[in-house]
Amino acid sequence: MVIIESTELNHLLEGLISRGYLLVGPTVRSGAIVYDEIRSAEDLPRGVGDEQLPARYSLRRRDDAMFFGYGVGPVSWKKFLYPPRLTMFRATKAGKGFTITPGETEPRPRTAFVGVRPCELNGIIMQDKVFLGGPYVDGAYKKARDNAFIVAVNCTESGANCFCASMGTGPGVTKGFDIALTEVLQGKRHYFTAEAGTSLGKEVLGALSTREATDPEAKAGLDAVARAGTSQVKRMDVRDLPQLLNDNFENPRWDDVAKRCLACTNCTMVCPTCFCSTVEDSTDLTGTHAERTRKWDSCFTMDFTKVAGGNIRPSTRARYRQWLTHKLSNWMNQFGTLGCVGCGRCITWCPSGIDLTAEVDAIRGNGVHA
């Protein structure tokens, strides 16, 4: 483990730029922390914190100069790996037939993700299983994933909607990063402990003027991360969770949550693991050029389960149940883990403030237990 002084953080970013990486990281836009292209440490939300509650999000000025002193915002990294819109192919009429050309012809830039939180890194690992782990591979995802360099940042504070400790996905990273940082600010002493997770990460760190962390320096970082975990107030009770939801397909709580759920799709859009998509086929006015676009979709939309015989899930009750049961039960059958990382985004960005941990507690309280 090495030390990067806070004043030298920019050297790390410059090092990545000089290696040809496009940097994306946290920055303030329209009153929120979003992930977007950044050019230097200047673009980071230094001294900015946030307040999150169910259906509430606001930024605040911190009384310190932390670079990463905020919780996760509305944007997750999935938009860079699994873009909200993607042209799948273009087709052009030729005689009675047509020719097909791939949608993406521009090479994707190598991209460094700066400031990936542990919960989010676990979200990426979960989407890897979806798009890369089965018999078929999503080519666009694979390209973007292969081109991504991950600078993770451990959490030293937990927001009111965070429950990564329950899900085992934070507040510290354990795998999947190229470099992992922990930001430590004690009085005037402000530094990062840095650890490489890959040989490439080691190479990037090695090119900086760093030194080995002393035991107290390392311990200060580890303690801060541990405190973020123990101070977390929100919890998800995960005991036998897949079985619990499977056994409670019929439960009055689904009616209750359906009264509050607007089926607005916000939770699925902000969720770092939600992966559903739809395709849109279109032609130009002449009818000679067609293209297919893939777009993020949500199991909360009315069209999602349309079949020849009608609609499978017309009620909001059934759609909320599908979403929650997929995340916390069926995901286990499909991919071997739960599909929730405890980032709390769906709670923050739900206009009704529906809190999935409370829904699970309610079902556990009144439900069927095997």
Add this chain to the structure above:
Amino acid sequence: MQTENLTDILRQHPFLAGLSEDHMQVLVGCASNVRFAEGAPLIHEGEIANKFYLVRAGRIALETDVNARGKIRIQTVGPGDVLGWSWLISPFRWHFNALAVADVRAVALDGECLRKKCEDDHDFGYEMLSRFSRVMERRLEATRVQLLDLYTTSPGARV
């Protein structure tokens, strides 16, 4: 000889599976062997229902007259099936027409004769009623599914 033969035939019919020997003897007194050639009518809508049939072979179509639309075929019954229960329920009138659409062999059971035996021997009556309830329940279920018109698609269909 004739009676013995009829008993054997009755015993083979699924509707009477497991019927006691005593009850079989009661029943056979009301039974007769019948045949209908293709096209022959078995039942006329509105007429007194004084029989039911245990079908052994062939096929019978049930029809009803819908004024402007003519005769609508609702259902067929075939080997192993029972045709008719109006003999059992007042006012004992048929609610549909039935005709053979393939040569039919069946055992006809006289309704009046049976009703009397059901009155005289309530155990026998219970046996008959419970067997008919089962048939009606299955027929009702099948009719419900038929009503669903499952092979058409709703206008909401998309792809």
Add this chain to the structure above:
Amino acid sequence: MTHETMNAPAAPREGVRLHPVTVKKVIWETDDTFTLQIDLGALGNTFNFLPGQFNMLYVFGLGEAAISISSDASQTGTLAHTIHRVGTVTSGLAQVKRGDVIGLRGPFGAGWPITAARGKDVCIVAGGIGLAPLRPVMYAMLRERTAFERIILLYGARSPLDILYRVELEEWAKEHNVEVLVTVDRGDSSWKGYIGVVTTLFSYIKLDARATVGYVCGPETMMKYTIDEMGRRGLAEDQIYLSMERNMKCAVGFCGHCQYGPEFICKDGPVFALPRIRHLLDRKEL
């Protein structure tokens, strides 16, 4: 369980490319159902499928629909799809003429486990367009007729005019010793066959329940009643297979649309052994 799958290639592959293919022939089976015969062209050399698998068919600019393959898997270079005209894409496909080009991706999904039925009786129950994905099963079994004991086909259609593959149904019965029973929901006086739901046909066949494999395809409600009837007649659940339908978009398990509880119909199905999905069948709005 010998559940036939070709959906698990040794090496991961990309979401399968769209291939332009030429329509050789359009056969109108009924008023609203038609069969497209397709010339696979160069794709024919490598294209193999299992009975029960489906393709995604693309109409230029209009979109894709998941359609079961309804032709003989032993034929090379050509394919048939029988399509019920119900929505935008299938209406687009209905306008396709001989010589036109459509797009094709596939084949996808798990097929019918035909090897599981060798040496046994087979009871096939089809409802409506559900006969289409079972036709390749008939072809496969008839090619080795002696490898199977009785073959029973119970088929329910809406009306006599909606019966698919009439000529073949007669041929299977007359020339291949298949017990074919057809029933319709609505008949008229010219129809001398059975009238009533497909499950009523079970009264007219005698099943040797311990030596029979059941394949069922049709609307979900029809399949539920059918498996209940099969159960009543003593068929073991692990001898019953059914083909499920959901809104399939990507066909490779990415888009999430066809989820059925823990299953993806597109890649885990569409054909399932009954025990695997038995607990899901009675769940409303799943």
